[in-house]
Amino acid sequence: MPLTSSHLTQALKTVLDPDLGKDLVTLGMVKSAEMAGNVARVGVELTTPACPMKDKIRSDIELAIRNKAQEIGAGGVSVEVAFTADVRRPNEKTRGESNPLPNVRQIIAVGAGKGGVGKSTIAVNLAVSLARLGARTGLLDGDIYGPSAPTMLGLSALGTQTRDNLLLPFQVHGIKAMTIGKLVDADKPLIWRGPMAHGAFKQLATQTEWGELDYLIVDLPPGTGDVPLTLSQLLPLTGAVIVCTPQQVAQDDARRAVRMFQQLGVEVLGVVENMSYFVDDNGQEHDLFGRGGAQIMAETMQVPFLGALPLRTQLRVHSDSGTPLANWDHPSLGAELDRLAKNVASQVSIASLGGKYMMPTLSVRSS
Numbered sequence: 001m002p003l004t005s006s007h008l009t010q011a012l013k014t015v016l017d018p019d020l021g022k023d024l025v026t027l028g029m030v031k032s033a034e035m036a037g038n039v040a041r042v043g044v045e046l047t048t049p050a051c052p053m054k055d056k057i058r059s060d061i062e063l064a065i066r067n068k069a070q071e072i073g074a075g076g077v078s079v080e081v082a083f084t085a086d087v088r089r090p091n092e093k094t095r096g097e098s099n100p101l102p103n104v105r106q107i108i109a110v111g112a113g114k115g116g117v118g119k120s121t122i123a124v125n126l127a128v129s130l131a132r133l134g135a136r137t138g139l140l141d142g143d144i145y146g147p148s149a150p151t152m153l154g155l156s157a158l159g160t161q162t163r164d165n166l167l168l169p170f171q172v173h174g175i176k177a178m179t180i181g182k183l184v185d186a187d188k189p190l191i192w193r194g195p196m197a198h199g200a201f202k203q204l205a206t207q208t209e210w211g212e213l214d215y216l217i218v219d220l221p222p223g224t225g226d227v228p229l230t231l232s233q234l235l236p237l238t239g240a241v242i243v244c245t246p247q248q249v250a251q252d253d254a255r256r257a258v259r260m261f262q263q264l265g266v267e268v269l270g271v272v273e274n275m276s277y278f279v280d281d282n283g284q285e286h287d288l289f290g291r292g293g294a295q296i297m298a299e300t301m302q303v304p305f306l307g308a309l310p311l312r313t314q315l316r317v318h319s320d321s322g323t324p325l326a327n328w329d330h331p332s333l334g335a336e337l338d339r340l341a342k343n344v345a346s347q348v349s350i351a352s353l354g355g356k357y358m359m360p361t362l363s364v365r366s367s
């Protein structure tokens with residue numbers, strides 16, 4: 001008996017999305033499933049272009065269809081899987097009229113228990129990586145006490161522009177970015193009290209013309225004081241990424257940051273261990289701060305570990321020179337950054353869709 005499209009659907013019902021733990025049909029990810037001669041053509045819409053599980057999903061689909069062909073005694077079949085991606089909205093909060101950023105699908109805060117651990121570096125490179133992987137991405141530098149985006153994105157020669165009373169974001173390195181650092185005198189300290197900081201952040205977030213975005217990465221001020229606390233309540237966050245270095249003292253602060261988000265009801269998407277170890281120019285690895293400390297902290301707090309990033313001179317140099325894309329010219333650094341971004345994207349998909357029943361959207365023609 002030849003394979004039909006309904007056989008393909010039956011086979012695809014046995015293939016689970018490894019992150020979401022449900023089958024592709026139930027999740028509404030199968031957009032087409034048809035036979036053309038002895039070729040099975042399957043179209044799958046991923047929940048993010050930065051999906052780390054693409055290869056696994058492809059091979060699971062091939063296996064399931066071959067097994068089905070064998071079961072019904074169909075002859076040899078070849079399988080072609082085409083992927084598209086559509087970042088879904090996280091939850092009902094983002095649909096309501098009260099949402100100040102209805103055209104942004106996922107808002108991800110990057111926080112840290114203390115300054116200097118690489119929070120802005122991670123935020124910038126997370127945004128650039130997601131954009132390189134195909135997502136429409138924005139970066140909101142909300143670290144109002146120490147905005148880093150002007151330097152890290154090389155914005156010094158660019159002026160701010162407005163249209164219809166909205167700020168136009170800087171379009172650089174494949175992302176859209178906005179920072180308080182371009183709106184105030186960079187050399188004057190920003191001594192703002194809570195309510196002023198609150199107002200400035202809200203204005204920056206909501207009066208920027210972001211357009212349609214899949215991801216908006218928000219670089220929050222460090223720490224667990226009033227300002228990061230109130231700022232993380234102003235936007236409908238999908239969740240927060242906590243950046244931490246491996247030392248015990250840094251872990252203690254990061255633990256407080258994790259608890260702060262949890263108490264606010266903000267999902268902790270996971271912990272990144274930055275400056276995990278140092279790689280010298282000969283590629284030799286040196287353990288400076290107690291590599292693995294943040295990973296153990298994440299495990300004991302039962303939050304996902306998103307990966308480790310070593311201390312690399314090139315990352316610092318490219319951050320200082322405002323050329324983040326140069327990180328992807330390095331033989332390992334770009335891959336390390338992409339791995340982090342993919343892990344974040346997959347936690348975002350889990351936080352948005354995990355455990356929720358999705359209506360199937362596949363319509364099957366009987367043939």
Ligand code: ADP
Binds near residue numbers: 115121274309312
């Ligand atoms: P934070 O936002 O937490 O205050 P930054 O992102 O500004 O920290 O980083 C502090 C400094 O450390 C910057 O000069 C940055 O370039 C550097 N840095 C951060 N992470 C790394 C890393 N993994 N390798 C090399 N330099 C790093």
